[in-house]
Amino acid sequence: MKSYQELADKWIKGNGEEYLDINPADKDHVLAKIKLYTKDNVKEAINRAVAKFEEWAKTPAPKRGSILLKAGELMEQEAQEFALLMTLEEGKTLKDSIFEVMRSYNLLKFYGALAFKISGKTLPSADPNTRIFTLKEPLGVVALITPWNFPLSILVWKLAPALTAGNTVLLKPATKTPLLVAKLVEVLSKAGLPEGVVNLVVGKGSEVGDTIVTDDSVAAVSFTGSTEVGQRIYRLVGSKKRMTRIQLELGGKNALYIDKSADLTLAAELAVRGAFGLTGQSCTATSRLIVHKDIYSQFKQRLLERVKKWRVGLGTEDVDMGPVVDEFQFKKDLEYIEYGKNAGAKLIYGGNTISRKGYFLEPTIFEGVTSEIRLFKEEIFGPILSVTEAKDLDEAIRLVNAVDYGHTAGIVSTDIKAINEFLARVEAGVIKVNKPTVGLELQAPFGGFKNSGATTWKEMGEEALEFYLKEKTVYEGW
Ligand SMILES: NC(=O)C1=CN([C@@H]2O[C@H](COP(=O)(O)OP(=O)(O)OC[C@H]3O[C@@H](n4cnc5c(N)ncnc54)[C@H](OP(=O)(O)O)[C@@H]3O)[C@@H](O)[C@H]2O)C=CC1
Numbered sequence: 001m002k003s004y005q006e007l008a009d010k011w012i013k014g015n016g017e018e019y020l021d022i023n024p025a026d027k028d029h030v031l032a033k034i035k036l037y038t039k040d041n042v043k044e045a046i047n048r049a050v051a052k053f054e055e056w057a058k059t060p061a062p063k064r065g066s067i068l069l070k071a072g073e074l075m076e077q078e079a080q081e082f083a084l085l086m087t088l089e090e091g092k093t094l095k096d097s098i099f100e101v102m103r104s105y106n107l108l109k110f111y112g113a114l115a116f117k118i119s120g121k122t123l124p125s126a127d128p129n130t131r132i133f134t135l136k137e138p139l140g141v142v143a144l145i146t147p148w149n150f151p152l153s154i155l156v157w158k159l160a161p162a163l164t165a166g167n168t169v170l171l172k173p174a175t176k177t178p179l180l181v182a183k184l185v186e187v188l189s190k191a192g193l194p195e196g197v198v199n200l201v202v203g204k205g206s207e208v209g210d211t212i213v214t215d216d217s218v219a220a221v222s223f224t225g226s227t228e229v230g231q232r233i234y235r236l237v238g239s240k241k242r243m244t245r246i247q248l249e250l251g252g253k254n255a256l257y258i259d260k261s262a263d264l265t266l267a268a269e270l271a272v273r274g275a276f277g278l279t280g281q282s283c284t285a286t287s288r289l290i291v292h293k294d295i296y297s298q299f300k301q302r303l304l305e306r307v308k309k310w311r312v313g314l315g316t317e318d319v320d321m322g323p324v325v326d327e328f329q330f331k332k333d334l335e336y337i338e339y340g341k342n343a344g345a346k347l348i349y350g351g352n353t354i355s356r357k358g359y360f361l362e363p364t365i366f367e368g369v370t371s372e373i374r375l376f377k378e379e380i381f382g383p384i385l386s387v388t389e390a391k392d393l394d395e396a397i398r399l400v401n402a403v404d405y406g407h408t409a410g411i412v413s414t415d416i417k418a419i420n421e422f423l424a425r426v427e428a429g430v431i432k433v434n435k436p437t438v439g440l441e442l443q444a445p446f447g448g449f450k451n452s453g454a455t456t457w458k459e460m461g462e463e464a465l466e467f468y469l470k471e472k473t474v475y476e477g478w
């Protein structure tokens with residue numbers, strides 16, 4: 001069984017308790033024993049980031065960008081090793097891991113190139129002897145806190161713009177997926193990133209999280225994770241003595257609407273891919289289907305035909321879906337399945353565990369899910385899909401919006417009027433038309449609405465850089 005102990009020992013140097021990093025597809029496979037960071041270790045890391053800030057901020061932006069471009073190249077060369085580690089540590093299929101690694105090295109290259117064009121603007125002045133212009137500057141030490149489900153790309157889409165902009169970084173990945181991040185730090189080091197610019201801390205969020213976000217040396221916090229933790233961080237950061245910039249990307253309960261004009265084969269494909277791809281553990285996952293009553297029974301038949309062909313197994317095999325990430329999430333999924341059966345919804349597919357050494361579940365579908373029950377309203381983050389019938393487009397849009405989240409939504413339709421009505425009235429940061437709700441491209445900005453995000457700043461795209469820069473306005477007279 002492959003061990004990553006050497007990688008862990010080299011880059012993760014906490015003094016706290018030991019944590020076993022386990023392969024979710026095989027509970028007996030320990031990838032490494034991780035020494036977690038204590039609050040004191042975190043404080044030391046913050047101090048290192050503070051001490052390095054001036055030097056890194058003064059490094060010319062093109063030089064900073066060149067290091068990221070180089071890191072992107074190195075990651076591309078090691079893409080297969082990154083992908084294998086991702087599958088062993090998080091459980092997603094190798095195909096999905098390779099896709100995530102590709103996105104990650106492209107993100108490094110994208111923001112590396114953007115370093116060459118960080119710019120302010122020049123404005124006309126009412127005074128003929130004055131020139132007005134703006135200068136963009138880094139913020140200082142930024143803290144990046146990330147989840148396990150996209151263990152590499154989410155982290156890189158924060159880290160790359162942060163570094164390009166000239167900030168030093170405190171990096172706090174999810175405790176479940178630290179090895180992959182250790183490998184990223186290794187690549188950055190090989191690419192020439194000076195020590196102390198990026199400071200990895202691997203510690204349980206519930207123990208070291210408050211220390212990170214409340215430290216007055218931390219100028220900004222960018223967090224992706226659950227709405228519950230995000231709201232806690234929002235309150236804590238708001239009560240700090242130092243004004244602190246904050247970006248929050250949170251949970252989702254995304255709906256895909258199947259219109260009466262939809263191509264039903266396409267609709268079934270998009271529904272199954274969106275709901276069960278990545279084991280449903282995606283903030284862009286399709287968790288709810290809203291189906292027009294006129295095509296309900298034909299669509300249901302196509303949906304069941306498609307899901308029967310969905311292959312579950314080890315991520316390293318040729319399958320469509322790997323295991324659930326860990327025991328905690330596995331139990332949570334099972335509780336929701338039991339709850340659904342007792343809450344009046346009808347289980348029409350799956351619902352069982354698969355007897356292997358890891359945390360394997362069948363893709364599961366409930367129909368007759370009303371908007372009052374928890375299956376409809378709460379983020380599950382597992383391979384469980386709820387189906388609800390709508391009498392017309394108006395009711396469908398109301399149902400799509402009838403949750404506290406507003407991350408992603410989708411419509412499958414060939415009716416341009418219905419599509420435009422949907423685009424205008426649905427409250428979500430990303431809307432997909434005839435596409436799966438999952439799958440974001442790095443050059444496009446994204447960020448959720450309602451309780452799916454703080455809607456302060458976008459991530460990805462050129463827009464992501466703005467979060468990591470402040471703008472100074474100069475009035476230069478003569
Ligand atoms: N909007 C978006 O773009 C995305 C949102 N998500 C959301 O993330 C969630 C799944 O990820 P998950 O990792 O379970 O989410 P959590 O909110 O539990 O954790 C996210 C990160 O925050 C840390 N953390 C936990 N408690 C605290 C705290 N009190 N203070 C500071 N940091 C803390 C975690 O550390 P530790 O691992 O040690 O607990 C982890 O690094 C889902 O809700 C999903 O929707 C996921 C991807 C994208």
Ligand SMILES: O=C(O)CCC(=O)C(=O)O
Nearest residue numbers: 150282283284438439440
């Ligand atoms: O769907 C994607 O491409 C990525 C979305 C994401 O960040 C997530 O689901 O956690």
